[in-house]
Amino acid sequence: MMIYNQNLDGCQVDNKNAFKNFYPDALTTFRTAYQKGELAPLSLVEKTDDITSYQEAAERFENFDDILILGTGGSSLGGKTLYALAGQKAPRLHFMDNIDPHTFSRLFETINPKATGVLAISKSGSTVETLMQLAICLQRLDKKHFMAITEPTPNTLRKIAEDHQWTCLDHPTNVGGRYSCFSVVGLLPTLLAGLDAHAFREGARTILENHLTEESPPALQGAAMAAHHNKPLSVMLPYADQLDSFALWYRQLWAESVGKDGKGTTPIRALGTVDQHSQLQLYLDGPKDKFFTLITPQWQGRGEAVQSSLIPEFTGKTMGDLFDAELRATYETLVNHKCPTRLITVEALDERSMGALMMHFMIETIITSYFMGVNAFDQPAVEEGKRLAREYLAA
Amino acid sequence: MMIYNQNLDGCQVDNKNAFKNFYPDALTTFRTAYQKGELAPLSLVEKTDDITSYQEAAERFENFDDILILGTGGSSLGGKTLYALAGQKAPRLHFMDNIDPHTFSRLFETINPKATGVLAISKSGSTVETLMQLAICLQRLDKKHFMAITEPTPNTLRKIAEDHQWTCLDHPTNVGGRYSCFSVVGLLPTLLAGLDAHAFREGARTILENHLTEESPPALQGAAMAAHHNKPLSVMLPYADQLDSFALWYRQLWAESVGKDGKGTTPIRALGTVDQHSQLQLYLDGPKDKFFTLITPQWQGRGEAVQSSLIPEFTGKTMGDLFDAELRATYETLVNHKCPTRLITVEALDERSMGALMMHFMIETIITSYFMGVNAFDQPAVEEGKRLAREYLAA
Incomplete structure (x- = not known):
């Protein structure tokens, strides 16, 4: 069957x-x-050899009590879906997908900064919510306990990661966020949760x-x-x-x-x-x-x-x-x-x-x-709001 | 304003x-x-003198680490909405609104039976999900640490509560579950969470x-x-x-x-x-x-x-x-x-x-x-499923 x-x-x-x-x-x-290779998010499942490198990254965080996954939309939901299967007690994963200051202040009351790791995920490396989360976490937590996943382009998240010498894994360029669960974006949280990515x-x-x-x-x-x-x-x-x-x-x-x-x-x-x-x-x-x-x-x-x-x-x-x-x-x-x-x-x-x-x-x-008769892989309508949000923040 | x-x-x-x-x-x-008194769920907010008795009930549970609120739909969502405001660290409230055996087995791994209270809420006193939760909790937890909220009718939940000599508070008969947030159903969880019911x-x-x-x-x-x-x-x-x-x-x-x-x-x-x-x-x-x-x-x-x-x-x-x-x-x-x-x-x-x-x-x-042109206070269509579920369980 x-x-x-x-x-x-x-x-x-x-x-x-x-x-x-x-x-x-x-x-x-x-x-x-x-067959033409146009469905990269699906082709990913034919691979197995990349998992070793994600496992190595996961091991850097294995002794932490808490791990914050910073990211929203496709950077969050695949990993969160898998995490529901986790049986382990530590590390606990927290999928921080919003920018509610009350939620963050409650979180900081309950975690031990010395035993907390942070994984920031943004395909473009310029998602403002994720960058704001990162900026606040950098003020509160140990700057050596960070990792990042982003495209191999000279973007803001990658620059911050390189400046701090963090492990920075590549988000596949031809895989959109909502289709990224079988890439490192879904697999690294899976491994951090002690689950079987294979x-x-x-x-x-x-x-x-x-x-x-x-x-x-x-x-x-x-x-x-x-x-x-x-x-x-x-x-x-x-x-x-x-x-x-x-x-x-x-x-x-x-x-x-x-x-x-x-x-x-x-x-x-x-x-x-x-x-x-x-x-x-x-x-x-x-x-x-x-x-x-x-x-x-x-x-x-x-x-x-x-x-x-x-x-x-x-x-x-x-x-x-x-x-x-x-x-x-x-x-x-x-x-x-x-x-x-x-x-x-x-x-x-x-x-x-x-x-x-x-x-x-x-x-x-x-x-x-x-x-x-629509394109399953774009999301053209949300750009206007992103631009306006930056304008309002600057005002 | x-x-x-x-x-x-x-x-x-x-x-x-x-x-x-x-x-x-x-x-x-x-x-x-x-004015005719036909909107009992709303009239409730004119009262203040009943809160003292809910406060007394809440105090029975104030030294527990964890409190399980058993109940679904209107027996759960009002209290849960208020609990989002809570700042206290203990007791922690767990709104158990489903009958997933995996969720319950995970819960029992994390709570201390000696320091856990249970509040079972069912207007009719015959909600099968709530009664099943109650039956399982009775096998796992201290039988003296229970309270109940149900209608003042000779129903199953009330009978169990009376047999065990639990505190049993009256669910108003003329207030339906989804409109019950201003009754004891919403107020007792509010008080258990250390919030201001007044x-x-x-x-x-x-x-x-x-x-x-x-x-x-x-x-x-x-x-x-x-x-x-x-x-x-x-x-x-x-x-x-x-x-x-x-x-x-x-x-x-x-x-x-x-x-x-x-x-x-x-x-x-x-x-x-x-x-x-x-x-x-x-x-x-x-x-x-x-x-x-x-x-x-x-x-x-x-x-x-x-x-x-x-x-x-x-x-x-x-x-x-x-x-x-x-x-x-x-x-x-x-x-x-x-x-x-x-x-x-x-x-x-x-x-x-x-x-x-x-x-x-x-x-x-x-x-x-x-x-x-509809009746805001009934829910006639769900009875068939309730009957079938009992049949299938018995089969």
């Missing part, structure tokens, strides 16, 4: 011919682009190969199904706390890749079972404007069993049994209410299955961009 | 007559309902009185403006990490109150500046289907100033200066792209301003339900 299983029965399309308008060229376009890439590689060779691979089917339903909202509803950051990662990937030229659909980050008590009423009984993706590991039997008979229906059951029952109930209720719903299941959440899921959604996003 | 200021200029409606169809009855309906209610009371007496109070204007634009998506975009949970609270309030009978709009929880690097591209250049609400405290000058000249444009500036510049840049860019955008500012985030904001959005939600 595949690392994950995608069940599209709940999307309620009997006639598979409904898809044929989406199919003819998309897979060929995708494969041709890949397994992460291996899971992704398996799925990539599947999409380069199979007749109708799952990301194509998923993209075509969503395009067929043509709903303006795409709800990502995982049943696992460890996938909460994954949903945030997906939300950026999807929004920035397909949201342009007046096109695109809006991703919604949700979480089961929590949102059954918050959003499900709207999902079931409000406007029918949503396509649903449920993702879950196998929960049945997970957790300790209830021994007492205080609540008779729970006796002998585990929390995982209830989680599983809730997932199935929500799935069935959505389908009964004619909401197009797909269900993705993985055996367990680990580096390999996370790599597989992230590769799946990167490919699905790219294929969707072909359907929509 | 009011506790907050609502600026609707960015909504770009010159002709205020555009609103007149929304106005005539809504305010009268609201005030009549209030100031929280006082801020809310000031805003309530304003809406009972002023000619065109802000929640009416906000509701009418959103209704006039009639966008299917409502983006809540605060610029403050401490408002991240507030946006989650709003998301439930809005979705469950107006999402029914095929009507309603979908709330989106966002966060500045983080989502400038994730969602802004879509907001500016994707479909024009969103109404934006930006909320911010005064950031200018907040945080420590950058002393070095490493990055010349930052010298002498604070992180708060940049936060403020980013907020203004995003606001202006949204407006330039013809996105209807309102800006709410508060002087500072504290119990009083949080109470004011929560009251504002409760009133705005109720008034919107009048416009839409």
Whole structure:
């Protein structure tokens, strides 16, 4: 079996011919682009020899209690998604993706400057939020405990790193932030967290190969199904706390890749079972404007069993049994209410299955961009705000 | 000045007559309902004498290191919103709103059972997720360290509480979960966190009185403006990490109150500046289907100033200066792209301003339900899933 299983029965399309308008060229376009080397973020997973150098960098920080990862958007969300899998107690990773002075002042109250490392990540090396974080951290922490990841260009972050003689790793020039999880940007935090970067890439590689060779691979089917339903909202509803950051990662990937030229659909980050008590009423009984993706590991039997008979229906059951029952109930209720719903299941959440899921959604996003006729790799609209922010800061 | 200021200029409606169809009855309906005692969640803020008994309950837990708040949806989000303001180091509050066995097993590794208290909250006393959490916590923690909040009816949670002789406080019968923040459900966590429950209610009371007496109070204007634009998506975009949970609270309030009978709009929880690097591209250049609400405290000058000249444009500036510049840049860019955008500012985030904001959005939600012709206080669609989950668990 595949690392994950995608069940599209709940999307309620009997006639598979409904898809044929989406199919003819998309897979060929995708494969041709890949073979030409135009999909660098995906090709990264074929590599294994670069991991040694990231491991060496990670070892410089291994004795710290706390590591601050400075960076926002794609510089943060891939690593954060993986960190949800971490079991180690130290070093603790803090993904600092905002510039809230209150948050930083609280942080400085709780960490020991002597036992804290800082990793600053910015592709361009000129992200103002990341540079501001860096400037403040330099005033508070040991100037020798820093590393950086940025493009090999003469940018501000690289200049600061070189002036301080920090380790500075290269952000690949042909890989954008939101597609950078399989590069050093995702892998170094993975290694700092004590996780298996090889397994992460291996899971992704398996799925990539599947999409380069199979007749109708799952990301194509998923993209075509969503395009067929043509709903303006795409709800990502995982049943696992460890996938909460994954949903945030997906939300950026999807929004920035397909949201342009007046096109695109809006991703919604949700979480089961929590949102059954918050959003499900709207999902079931409000406007029918949503396509649903449920993702879950196998929960049945997970957790300790209830021994007492205080609540008779729970006796002998585990929390995982209830989680599983809730997932199935929500799935069935959505389908009964004619909401197009797909269900993705993985055996367990680990580096390999996370790599597989992230590769799946990167490919699905790219294929969707072909359907929509947009460029999945740019984000032209945000430049105006960046310019204005610098003006206002200077004023 | 009011506790907050609502600026609707960015909504770009010159002709205020555009609103007149929304106005005539809504305010009268609201005030009549209030005077008749039909809006119990709001009337709560007129009380002060009940806080003493909640304070006594809170003192039972004051020496614990950790307090687990078991509960989901409205039993969790109000308290969590307030807890974001807490400055104390202990007791730490953990809002356990899911039934992920992995999360619970990690939690039990980090807390000391002898120094941990548990507060279980369920209005009906039969919420299966909360009861499952309770059953597992009873196996792991000291059975004397529990309290409960539930309706004064013979329900499962109350029976367990009475059997164990726990303190059991009454959840008001005429106040639904998502409207319960000004009741014991919001106030007890507030007090456990060492915060000022009087100031929280006082801020809310000031805003309530304003809406009972002023000619065109802000929640009416906000509701009418959103209704006039009639966008299917409502983006809540605060610029403050401490408002991240507030946006989650709003998301439930809005979705469950107006999402029914095929009507309603979908709330989106966002966060500045983080989502400038994730969602802004879509907001500016994707479909024009969103109404934006930006909320911010005064950031200018907040945080420590950058002393070095490493990055010349930052010298002498604070992180708060940049936060403020980013907020203004995003606001202006949204407006330039013809996105209807309102800006709410508060002087500072504290119990009083949080109470004011929560009251504002409760009133705005109720008034919107009048416009839409839906019942703001029920959630009929979720019963089917609850029944199915019990069936599947038993199978």
